[in-house]
Amino acid sequence: MGKSTYVNPVEEVTSMLEIESITGNERELAFYLLDRFKSIGCRTSLFEAATGRYNITAVIEGTSSGKPGLLFHGHLDTVPPYNMENPFSPYEVDGCIHGRGSVDQKGGLAAVLAAFSAYMNSGKTPEKSIVFVGVIDEESEHRGSMALREMGIDADFAVVTEPTALKLGIGCKGTAPIRIEIVGKPAHGCRPWLGTNAVVAGMEITRELMNETLPECIIEGIGKVKASWNLGRIEGGDAYNIVADRCSIWFDRRLIPGETQEQIQTRVSKLIDKYESTDNITVSAEIARPDWNWDPIKKRGLLPALTEINSEIVKYVKRAHHIVKGSDPVIFFTDGYQEMDFLVNDLGIESIQYGPGDSSLCHTDNEQLSISDLKSCTDVYLELIRLICE
Numbered sequence: 001m002g003k004s005t006y007v008n009p010v011e012e013v014t015s016m017l018e019i020e021s022i023t024g025n026e027r028e029l030a031f032y033l034l035d036r037f038k039s040i041g042c043r044t045s046l047f048e049a050a051t052g053r054y055n056i057t058a059v060i061e062g063t064s065s066g067k068p069g070l071l072f073h074g075h076l077d078t079v080p081p082y083n084m085e086n087p088f089s090p091y092e093v094d095g096c097i098h099g100r101g102s103v104d105q106k107g108g109l110a111a112v113l114a115a116f117s118a119y120m121n122s123g124k125t126p127e128k129s130i131v132f133v134g135v136i137d138e139e140s141e142h143r144g145s146m147a148l149r150e151m152g153i154d155a156d157f158a159v160v161t162e163p164t165a166l167k168l169g170i171g172c173k174g175t176a177p178i179r180i181e182i183v184g185k186p187a188h189g190c191r192p193w194l195g196t197n198a199v200v201a202g203m204e205i206t207r208e209l210m211n212e213t214l215p216e217c218i219i220e221g222i223g224k225v226k227a228s229w230n231l232g233r234i235e236g237g238d239a240y241n242i243v244a245d246r247c248s249i250w251f252d253r254r255l256i257p258g259e260t261q262e263q264i265q266t267r268v269s270k271l272i273d274k275y276e277s278t279d280n281i282t283v284s285a286e287i288a289r290p291d292w293n294w295d296p297i298k299k300r301g302l303l304p305a306l307t308e309i310n311s312e313i314v315k316y317v318k319r320a321h322h323i324v325k326g327s328d329p330v331i332f333f334t335d336g337y338q339e340m341d342f343l344v345n346d347l348g349i350e351s352i353q354y355g356p357g358d359s360s361l362c363h364t365d366n367e368q369l370s371i372s373d374l375k376s377c378t379d380v381y382l383e384l385i386r387l388i389c390e
């Protein structure tokens with residue numbers, strides 16, 4: 001194994017934060033990271049996951065010809081700065097680095113790069129290969145992770161490097177974004193009996209959906225987890241004295257393990273049929289999100305994922321965390337959505353989430369990454385490589 005330059009995760013995340021990589025514009029960061037991984041001695045490659053937009057892979061080659069022992073997954077894109085000050089001029093205050101993407105999730109990318117570099121510097125050659133895959137488009141249509149299968153990505157175990165504040169995430173909920181459109185019949189407000197009010201129908205549909213008993217399940221080591229409906233946006237009507245003939249409602253249905261997008265669509269269709277049989281009204285529903293224009297992701301959906309608490313990867317991460325921190329990590333299941341969905345459900349890889357930074361700061365104007373988290377996470381990733389791949 002060749003000599004490489006030691007990589008400092010703090011300097012790495014700082015350099016990455018200076019490269020704007022808002023969803024759709026991941027290219028510069030992809031090429032930058034490709035160079036960084038190449039410079040520490042990894043075999044690297046590019047994969048065009050959408051036109052002109054590249055996923056990258058970096059491999060530390062093992063001596064065995066079998067599949068890689070460990071895969072690190074991270075996304076290259078960030079959300080826009082919104083009202084953040086100095087989003088692309090990173091600075092440090094009180095042990096934290098500020099910048100758009102510091103937590104979500106350039107800290108995770110920097111920790112992988114630094115751990116790979118430290119391993120290369122150790123002069124050892126692992127038995128099993130270690131792979132990093134950096135994907136585009138996580139914040140929108142998930143085109144990067146949709147391409148993982150096509151890329152032939154495989155491994156015994158995977159770590160999603162999204163921020164978890166060094167807690168160990170064993171699963172996530174899925175999410176089904178649904179838009180319901182209601183078209184009624186307009187009439188003057190003085191004679192509402194001549195029209196059909198789409199907003200009133202929308203209110204009834206909403207009440208029925210939100211009042212239904214939602215599925216719940218018990219996850220071993222976690223406790224009770226429950227599905228949810230959120231009404232995020234409703235619009236309709238033109239004037240106070242006209243019967244509203246249009247209504248559009250956006251829902252976000254969160255799915256627990258075992259639920260599928262098709263089940264939710266079937267449930268919504270049944271409800272809609274009931275209203276459709278009423279005169280002068282048409283109701284339709286579809287999987288829709290304001291930023292989704294790509295049919296494959298609407299069709300596949302964003303599914304829940306779960307890795308058993310007694311699985312091998314959970315044991316390995318607990319051990320690595322213990323070596324570095326001297327205690328066991330907190331184990332959790334997130335109500336949010338994570339791309340471990342693709343690793344677990346499409347590729348069948350035992351996967352967990354573990355990364356630096358406080359996820360409650362993701363997408364906020366106050367996004368900042370704890371340097372101590374970043375350094376500890378680098379050390380934990382390095383221990384994991386040793387435990388699983390040597």
Ligand SMILES: [Zn+2]
Pocket residue numbers: 075104105138162
């Ligand atoms: Zn993220």
